[in-house]
Amino acid sequence: MSTKTAYLRGAGDTDPARRVTLDELREHCSSVLRACGLAPAPADLVADSMTDAEARGISSHGVTRTRIYAERLRGGMLDAQAQPVVIREDPASVYLDARNAIGHVGADVGMDLAIERARNGAVGAVGVANSNHCGTLAYYTRRAALAGVAAIAISTAPTTMVYFGGRSRAVGTNPLSIALPRPDGPPITVDMATSATARGKIILANQLGQDIPDGWAVDSEGRPTTDAAAALAGSVTPFGGPKGSGLAMMIDLLAGGMVAGVSGEGIGDMYEDWTRPQRVGHVFITLNPDGWVGSSAFLEHVEDFARRVHDLPPADGFDQVLLPGEVEERALERATRDGVLVSGTVFADLQALADEVGAERQLSGVVDDPSGTDTDSPSGTGA
Missing domain, CATH: 1.10.1530.10 (Malate/L-lactate/L-sulpholactate dehydrogenase, four-helix barrel)
Known part of the structure; x- marks a missing residue:
């Protein structure tokens, strides 16, 4: 390495x-x-x-x-000219080889195909092999929700996180995103790493010479640390202890072992490993409401649910109970303006x-x- x-x-x-x-x-x-x-x-x-x-x-x-x-x-760690290729497909699913393209390309094509498959029935599923880091998964699930279908996305990542009970790197911060369409607002969107924080936040803190909060990471000896540089040499921790650890393992085995044929240490580190491609795997699953209760009924239910959430009494220090993704939507509105x-x-x-x-x-x-x-x-x- x-x-x-x-x-x-x-x-x-x-x-x-x-x-x-x-x-x-x-x-x-x-x-x-x-x-x-x-x-x-x-x-x-x-x-x-x-x-x-x-x-x-x-x-x-x-x-x-x-x-x-x-x-x-x-x-030369990414193929700038690569175009994803379909390895296998059927009416509901596609197996896609990203061919070491920058991750956003494989993810973009994968989500487009998943949306297309769902529109032709009830479910679409696309697995993407030989990809790379693709940015936020919500960038893709949100697009599916805006197209009227619900979307789930998972992705592997290099081993920078400890398993619950361990002290050294063993699994990626393997993220998960889910987005649902709404008729009267932006999609309801969850996007989360399986770690206590995204490792990118530690990288950014390190660049800015800042400490990190307790609970985010351990050093190379497995000891809790607030020093960003020590955290980068060590490991991030799973959210919720065994919960984040178990979820990361399942994503590693599905998006990695099943789809990409590689998991754990077989996935290259984008920052530290300059000897091989990353071989990241993604999975995109889409659900067309028309294949279930119908789009109109589902969207009416979602909007009624959203109103009930907004009408809940807020806790001390909060103005309103928000839906997942609304904090980011408000930030986007400010950024678009200012x-x-x-x-x-x-x-x-x-x-x-x-x-x-x-x-x-x-x-x-x-x-x-x-x-x-x-x-x-x-x-x-x-x-």
Whole structure:
């Protein structure tokens, strides 16, 4: 395994944060990826996924990921020209080989096929092998829900998490996302890692020279730590102890062992392993309400359920009981209106990266008013 890494510890975020419009951020990231060999369509897809995460307050999967994708493209760890190929299919399912394309491409095609299959019946199922990190799974399940079908997505990840009762890396932070359509609002969306937090949040804290909360990780000796660098050398912990641990194991065996033919240490680490492809596996399952109680009846039930949740009395310190995904939707509304606040460290890295690869775009941004009240989403996802 190579010693190369793309998350060297920063000296702290001393440069001022800058506010950047979503369009400018998206174009900048796409320009960088095109300069690294991606065609315009996949470059735009990856840039949109990262910008969407940034706008929703999920900075761990936002534009800070541009460098690692760029470096893996330049290092030959991703096939910039790869097109997913159907290995096997039937009326309800598809087995797809992503052929080491950047993960967003395999996931995008996989979800499109799952939506198509569900529309032709009651259920669609697509397994994607030989893929890579694909950003937030909610980016894909939300799209299915907007198309009128319910969606479930799972994905493998490299071994960066301990099993419950263990002290060393044994399984990935294998994420899960579920999204349901709504007639009068955005999809109800759950997107979560099986770890106590997404490892990307620890990577971001390390870049910014920040500590992490108790309970997120252990060091290389299996001892709890709040030091981000020690956590990266060690392991993240499963959420809910045996619950997160067991769920991660099942995702590893389904999306990994069954679909991709590889699990556990057979999955390459995007940041630390520069000797082999990742071989990530994804599974997308879609359900067409018309194949069950009917779309109208289901959507009416969902909206009635949503109203009941919103009408619940809130606990102390809360204004309202929210549906899963509503915090992120509100963040997206603010970001669409006001732009997103990019830390000085990440902003400088995006500029430097554009120079390194000869990208056509540069960020401008505006130094932000320090009295702003932007908050980060508590949600977690993926690796």
